[in-house]
Amino acid sequence: MTRQAYWQRQVKRIAILLTIWFVVAYVMGIFLAPTLNQFSFGGVPFGFWMAQQGSIFVFISLIWIYAYFSDKADKEAGLNETDDNMSSASAAH
């Protein structure tokens, strides 16, 4: 895979994950919270639960997915760091 193709895939991955981030935090946790509050989730109004609990669990999962699949993509493209090619301070310029 070329480095350009790698970068495009990374940007796409970031865009998808941030869309989920926005929907969970802003659409479910804020804009639709009054509506979702009509449904109960384990005794808690669902909009409230999303805003104060669920969203945080989703945020943690999103970073896990990003880290895991980026590692895979790095290796596939031959762009992963090994002991030989590690960047040290000020090496990038």
Added chain:
Amino acid sequence: MGIQEWTWVTVGLTFSAYLYIGYRSRVASTKGFYVAGQGISAIANGAATGADWMSAASFISMAGLISFQGFDGSVYLMGWTGGYVLLALLLAPFLRKFGQYTVPDFVAERYYSQAARVVAAIAAIFVSFTYVAGQMGGVGVAFSRFLGVSFEMGVVIGMVIVAFFASLGGMKGITYTQVAQYCVLIFAYTIPAIAIALALFGNPIPQGAIGEALPILNDLQTDLGLDPYSNPFVNNNMLNVFCITLCLMVGTAGLPHVIVRFYTVKSVSAARWSAFWALLFIGILYTTAPAIAIFAKTEMLQQFVNNGPQGFLELSWVQNWAETGLIDTAAIAALPEASAATVGPFLGAINRDIVVLATPEIAGLSAFIVALVAAGGLAAALSTASGLLLVISSSLAHDIYGKLINPNASDKTRLAVGRGMILFAVVLAGLLGIFPLGFVAEVVAFAFGLAAASFFPVILLGIFWKRANKQGAIAGMSVGLVFTFVMIVLMRTHVVIGAEQPILESFLGIKAQGIGVIGMVLNFALMIGVSLMTAPPPPQVQNLVEQIRYPRMMSEAELAEV
């Protein structure tokens, strides 16, 4: 033993541990001092980031704010966790690849301009001082209640301790101390929550006990004529809840003391994973906080209803806290009875900052647990303060002195200047703590607006848009920062200079805490507009942008391939 004695034990033991760790990890080079030699593992950096992140505001004030705001307190919960998604996906891995010491370093290199460095360094100092003032205030509150010293004395004790390990060990000392502080603070936070959840609901998981606790609280609030706790937009309208949440998230991703933590890990991959660990560790506290908020509010309202105002004042925890002046006993004593008419003034008489520190006492837990919470609150405040002081010191010593005033200084001189700047910053921060600017969390919240309006757009476009240039960055950063600062001052005139009325109520309906969002939009718009109207950045800068996008080092030849 009573609360006082146990507090001396827990605080004494944990502080000895911090000092020992700080002494063991002392450093002798600037690389060790600023970025811990870039040898920290992902999980240790995650824990250190968690401690760095969870400040006096998170530990001491947040659950209290949520407790009094109900649903609308979600802005802090989502705002201070959701920003890590932005940080992990958009900034941290790329800044690690860049690999220099400070955020102004990146800005200066990417925007090939020492002027941009100066603006960034000033912004970093400004944001960090705003933030550290809140921390020192938090230390004062915790010490004055638990060690029985005056508020001012508490601040001074905190200053001495922070100065000791921050100047000795730099980033390395701070990192390993923060790992220990994370352990202390997370135990101190969760153990009382578990004990209360178990005692009241027979459920050892506080997050799970919300299901049983919330309906009780909602009924209690309805009986007292208040809106149900879980109803949204009672204190703030939807627009402001949205803006404040976004502002806190983007601000989180733009805070220099958080960003710089990702410079300390071994690799780009470790930077991504350490963001995951950091948010996991932070999430433990942040999902527990709403449970504590609900438990505390339920207990307080129930005690008020059951005992009436006079009986409430005779409760032992109330008497303990009355001495600190954080409960307005005169106001409560003046209330005739517990009813819908008096519940508002009753809640108004209790300082939000005491909720977490007082919850174990409110629930009647043992003195040892109360003391543990004190040690945790101090760990939270001190770990954050030390991280912030290092940013202030590195901005002054590395960016201003080392890069501008005396670029030929030896490593030894730079290290000495760095240490000196920490001492200077500590004294200034202590003064800011003794003469506080408002509620701890409120002060801290403004740092986010400033960070959101200055750093986030500059770094983000610096990575994802090669065309972003020097003129755009300087214009965007300066205008974003100045606009946000002026707006906050205008809207908070009654707090800042003691005027009777704020000069400005809101801007387009957005209040002070969320105004950073507008500053950020201005910054983005100016950066894009001005960049497009001026010359593109030189080829070597565009190469640098290309380079930081890929984890491993790319050779010149590889980058030249199209």
